[in-house]
Amino acid sequence: MFENLSDKLQRAFKNITGKGKISEDNIQEALKEIRVALLEADVNFKVVKKFVNEVKAEALGTEVTDGLNPGQQLVKVVHEKLIEILGGRSPEIKFKGKPPYVIMMVGLQGSGKTTSSGKLARLLGEEEFNPYLVPCDVYRPAAKEQLITVAGQVEMPVFDSREIEKPLEIVRRAMKEARNIGRDVVIVDTAGRLHIDMALMDELKELKEYLEPDEILFVADAMTGQDAVTSAKAFHDALDITGVILTKMDGDARGGAALSIKKVTERPLKFIGTGEKLDAFERFHPDRMASRILGMGDVLSLIETVQKKVDQDEAQRLQEKMLKNQFTLDDFSKSLNQISKMGDLGSLMGLIPGMGKMKQQIDAQAESKQMKKMQAIISSMTMEERNNHAILNQSRKSRIAKGSGTSVNEINTMLNQFMQMRKMMSMMSKPGKLGKLTQMFSRAGFGDFAQSVIPGMAGGGIPADIDEEKLKQIIEEHDGKVPPEVLKELGIRPVSPGHGPGRPPSRPKRDRKKEKAKRKRGRKR
Ligand SMILES: Nc1nc2c(ncn2[C@@H]2O[C@H](COP(=O)(O)OP(=O)(O)OP(=O)(O)O)[C@@H](O)[C@H]2O)c(=O)[nH]1
Incomplete structure (x- = not known):
């Protein structure tokens, strides 16, 4: 929604x-x-x-x-x-004193009161409670019948009020019966009206006075938006409600009611209805809802993971070395280590917004395997080799290949990758460029996020042999907002774990046919 x-x-x-x-x-x-x-x-x-x-x-x-x-x-x-x-913390149902506890369900007609009564009985029944349902709408016999049916569906006992005409009489007898049969939570489904009217409010007040309920839950239909908030306020003013149940959250309501109700009534949203079925009912968790609203709740988990698992000082140190062009294979290995500490790439990618779709296309398992291979290669090197990759000649590479169970080819690929990354980082460190490049990437919707949180994954989509002057000129021409098509033409691709340490970026292939057709079009004009 x-x-x-x-x-x-x-x-x-x-x-x-x-x-x-x-x-x-x-x-x-x-x-x-x-x-x-x-x-x-x-x-x-x-x-x-x-x-x-x-x-x-x-x-x-x-x-x-x-x-x-x-x-x-x-x-x-x-x-x-x-x-x-x-509403801050996840609200709880509050029962005080001795059982049977009482929950009064109130709200306008059609808001979902009867359905929610059944759903709530089911939910509490799954916990340590023994609910008892009480139909109290004396004006519409169908409403009583409906609760009796719902009770059957959720397998909960229900007080048969069909022959009783006065609401107060219903609850008096129902409470007695609840004690007799040992039920500890009585859920009273009160009458609804199409509009708020004084007669209904008086009836509810009378019931409240007699029952002294532990909870008065106002049931509102989320689809009615601000009307739900207005009626919540009216019910609250009359009855001092203790919480709200928002139903039909599965519909296409815009969400305004959920976001306004707590501030307007000062009473928390306690449950939400998420479908017509009787198990489509949840306790309300403000934090989860906030994440859902932002569509990036998972980013927060990612940020938390990064903050918890990545050594911030180490990340900072690695970044500084990158910028000073002093990044060694040993640092590369440490940076891969930081990435793998955060969890497997597949689940990590699922936490990044917009990566959901890409997740299906990229073989995260293969990427993780590739990272492990790189780490194995580096750990088969001597410290001298790790700190100075230039000394890696053929015989050293053969020795490392044997030690790590890889091939010289694989070592060369990794070294290529490492050197491209170093070059790219040193290019970005030149004065004036970092800011513009970062801006350009974030505007194009590219790897800014990866860049800031994952050392070693930064900007992996830039070809190492790019013409720096030309790039600078293009960035300036577009005032930092280079369109993705132009970036693509330059061979710059979005950063993703798939384009990170796993696979070196390549220059796009020239399509000579397309170029010819373009020239032809130009001549015609
Ligand atoms: N999609 C969806 N439908 C719901 C939800 N909750 C209730 N409904 C539907 O809304 C309609 C009205 O629900 P009721 O429980 O009869 O509403 P009520 O407030 O008891 O209405 P009265 O008994 O007439 O006062 C029914 O068709 C329910 O199936 C929900 O969370 N999602």
């Missing part, structure tokens, strides 16, 4: 990746886009205003963490703020 919002937020973040530091200037545009994205997702305007202001204040006051660029930093702040507006 959050696809549109996710897309728009991701676009907002992309625009600031690659710039040096978070500043008022470079996040202004992103904040504007975040505001529009949230409003378009039907989030309450007051909530949006507060949210954007808080994100701004937080982002500007945050030190950029090692290994994160400003775009990623902003993602982190927005993620934290989203968790906050969604």
